[in-house]
Amino acid sequence: MSFNLNNLIRDNLKGLQAYSSARDEYVSDGSQMVFLDANENPFENGVNRYPDPQQRSLKTILAKQRGLDSDQILLGNGSDEVLDLLFRAFCEPAKDVVISLPPTYGMYKVLAGINDIENLEVPLTSGFEPDTDAIKTAITETTKIIFLCSPNNPTGNSLSMEKIKELLTSFHGLVVIDEAYIDFSSNVSWVEQLNAYPNLVVTQTLSKAYGMAGIRLGVCYGAKDVISILNKIKPPYNVNELTQKRAMERVLDTKGVRAEVQIILEERKKLITALNRIAFVVKVYPTDANFVLVKVDNADRRYKDLIKKGIVVRNRTNQPGCEDCLRFTIGTPEENKVLLNTLEQL
Numbered sequence: 001m002s003f004n005l006n007n008l009i010r011d012n013l014k015g016l017q018a019y020s021s022a023r024d025e026y027v028s029d030g031s032q033m034v035f036l037d038a039n040e041n042p043f044e045n046g047v048n049r050y051p052d053p054q055q056r057s058l059k060t061i062l063a064k065q066r067g068l069d070s071d072q073i074l075l076g077n078g079s080d081e082v083l084d085l086l087f088r089a090f091c092e093p094a095k096d097v098v099i100s101l102p103p104t105y106g107m108y109k110v111l112a113g114i115n116d117i118e119n120l121e122v123p124l125t126s127g128f129e130p131d132t133d134a135i136k137t138a139i140t141e142t143t144k145i146i147f148l149c150s151p152n153n154p155t156g157n158s159l160s161m162e163k164i165k166e167l168l169t170s171f172h173g174l175v176v177i178d179e180a181y182i183d184f185s186s187n188v189s190w191v192e193q194l195n196a197y198p199n200l201v202v203t204q205t206l207s208k209a210y211g212m213a214g215i216r217l218g219v220c221y222g223a224k225d226v227i228s229i230l231n232k233i234k235p236p237y238n239v240n241e242l243t244q245k246r247a248m249e250r251v252l253d254t255k256g257v258r259a260e261v262q263i264i265l266e267e268r269k270k271l272i273t274a275l276n277r278i279a280f281v282v283k284v285y286p287t288d289a290n291f292v293l294v295k296v297d298n299a300d301r302r303y304k305d306l307i308k309k310g311i312v313v314r315n316r317t318n319q320p321g322c323e324d325c326l327r328f329t330i331g332t333p334e335e336n337k338v339l340l341n342t343l344e345q346l
């Protein structure tokens, strides 16, 4: 079935006029102007003016780094907002369906629920890969989006490129690849494939490798016509001034980010070796992210033991295919030492 964006857009958006803010109607060219158009307080304090609703400076930097055009980028208040916008743009409430592949990131299901969209779950195989045959069987005319998380949270593995390609070419809707952990991966980003697949959407975030979970910046890369619809429905000032400023500084500091990622990757390697020597560790799963999924003898018990010792990890035992699994985020070298010493004493 071929891809036609017009068949995906929600009916009520087709004729919708986007809100036009003061900063949309007069776009500064940098020259000194007297701004009396937005009912702001005129006394300067650094944040008395509305932020750029299209985040042009930040997008210009990201576009250059990724080899894209700025109009292939949407920015949001965390990737959670970006994912929500995808539902609101392309899924008709009480009618449409999305597919997600558990065990995976919990927000796809929550956002489907909030938007009154059915979330059809097609579990990953025992090797945590997409079951492409089962997915293809599950697809119907009302299936609008397939969410793929790669590297996947909480399993840590990257999904097979061949399987993703198979879905991109056979599905008539959008394939959203959540790359929150791509900077820790040995695989290249799917962003490089955007021009090859009109139905490919890639989301990333500054919350993980970039160390900026607190500023809330999510990034969505896609075809121009997809991005333009998301831009039309996003809240006008969804990325605040402080976030735009901090994000620009951090994104330009490629050396600093890379150095931290390098330390985390070295620590990950050390931690995996050490975890394999812990008596109650049953299995350490391969990981391409800044965390590692570990099967233990009794996850509930080990989780509580660790809390008592002052260490908080994530208990994933209730996720399908993750029975008795804990998820450890890679910390600083000191934190990882504390974790290992504690695990050895349990």
Ligand SMILES: *Cc1c(COP(=O)(O)O)cnc(C)c1O
Pocket (backbone or CB within 6 Å): 077, 078, 079, 080, 081, 105, 149, 153, 178, 180, 204, 205, 206, 207, 208, 213, 217, 218
């Ligand atoms: C942490 C995480 C995110 C990040 O979401 P933000 O809203 O950008 O902080 C997105 N997707 C996955 C799979 C994650 O694990």
